[in-house]
Amino acid sequence: MRAILLGPPGAGKGTQAETIVNEFSIPHISTGDIFRKNIKEGTALGKKAMEYMDQGKLVPDELTVELVKNRLLEDDCKKGFLLDGFPRTLNQADALEDALKSMGQSLDYVINIRVRKELLVERAVGRRICKDCGQTYHMSFNKPSKEGVCDNCGGELLQRKDDTKETVENRINVYQEQTEPLIDYYTKKGIIVNIDGEKPIAQVSKDIIAELRK
Numbered sequence: 355m356r357a358i359l360l361g362p363p364g365a366g367k368g369t370q371a372e373t374i375v376n377e378f379s380i381p382h383i384s385t386g387d388i389f390r391k392n393i394k395e396g397t398a399l400g401k402k403a404m405e406y407m408d409q410g411k412l413v414p415d416e417l418t419v420e421l422v423k424n425r426l427l428e429d430d431c432k433k434g435f436l437l438d439g440f441p442r443t444l445n446q447a448d449a450l451e452d453a454l455k456s457m458g459q460s461l462d463y464v465i466n467i468r469v470r471k472e473l474l475v476e477r478a479v480g481r482r483i484c485k486d487c488g489q490t491y492h493m494s495f496n497k498p499s500k501e502g503v504c505d506n507c508g509g510e511l512l513q514r515k516d517d518t519k520e521t522v523e524n525r526i527n528v529y530q531e532q533t534e535p536l537i538d539y540y541t542k543k544g545i546i547v548n549i550d551g552e553k554p555i556a557q558v559s560k561d562i563i564a565e566l567r568k
C-alpha cells in the first residue's frame with residue numbers, strides 16, 4: 355500500500371501512523387522526524403531546516419523534495435510506504451507524482467484526518483515525545499503511566515521546541531494557506547479518505563483501518 359497522511363499539525367498523523375504501518379508492514383516516512391534527526395545529529399541539512407522549523411515555517415521544497423525522493427528509492431519502500439507530513443505544498447505533491455510515475459508507481463490512498471482548529475493547539479502544546487525512542491504521548495489525552503517517563507523504554511519525555519502556542523498557531527496558518535489545497539487536489543484524483551480525527555485515538559485507528567481494508 356502506498357499512502358499519505360494528511361491533516362493539520364496536531365491532528366494525530368504520527369499517532370495513527372504507528373498503527374497503520376504495523377497493520378500493513380510498510381515503512382513510516384515522516385519528513386518532520388527526518389528533519390528532527392538531522393537537527394539532533396547536527397548535520398548541514400538539520401542546521402538549515404531548524405531555521406524554518408523553529409518559526410513554524412515550511413522547510414523549502416528544494417531541501418524537502420530530494421530527501422523524500424531518495425528515501426522512496428530505498429529497498430524497504432518496494433512493499434509500499436506511509437508518508438506523514440509530506441507533501442505539504444502543491445509543488446511537493448506534483449514532484450511526488452512525477453517521482454512515483456518514473457518508478458512505475460502511484461498512490462493508493464490519501465488519509466485526511468480532520469480536526470477543528472480549536473482543538474489543535476491544545477493537542478500540540480500538550481504533546482510529549484520520548485527523547486530516546488520517539489514515542490508520542492499527550493499530557494491529558496494519552497498519558498504515560500508515570501509522568502515524564504516513556505512506557506516503552508523509560509526515556510525522558512520532552513516537549514518539541516515548535517510546540518509552543520505561538521508557533522503552533524503559525525503552523526496552523528501555514529497549513530491552511532499551503533497544505534489545505536491538497537485536499538482538493540487529491541479529492542479530484544478520487545483517492546482521498548476523510549477521517550473524523552476528533553474521536554478517541556483507538557476509535558480513529560479502527561476507522562482508518564476499516565476504510566483501508568474496504
Ligand code: ADP
Nearest residue numbers: 364365366367368369477481491492495554555
Ligand atoms: P501530528 O503528527 O498530526 O502533528 P500527533 O499524532 O503527534 O499529531 O498528535 C498530536 C498530539 O495529540 C499528541 O500528543 C497525541 O498524543 C494527541 N492525540 C493524537 N490523536 C488524538 C486523539 N484522537 N484524541 C486526543 N488526542 C490525540
Ligand code: AMP
Nearest residue numbers: 385386406407411412413418439440442
Ligand atoms: P511535523 O513533524 O510534521 O509536525 O513537522 C515539523 C516541521 O518540520 C514543520 O513545521 C516544517 O517546518 C518541517 N517540515 C516537515 N515536513 C515538511 C514538508 N513536507 N515540507 C516543508 N517543511 C516540512
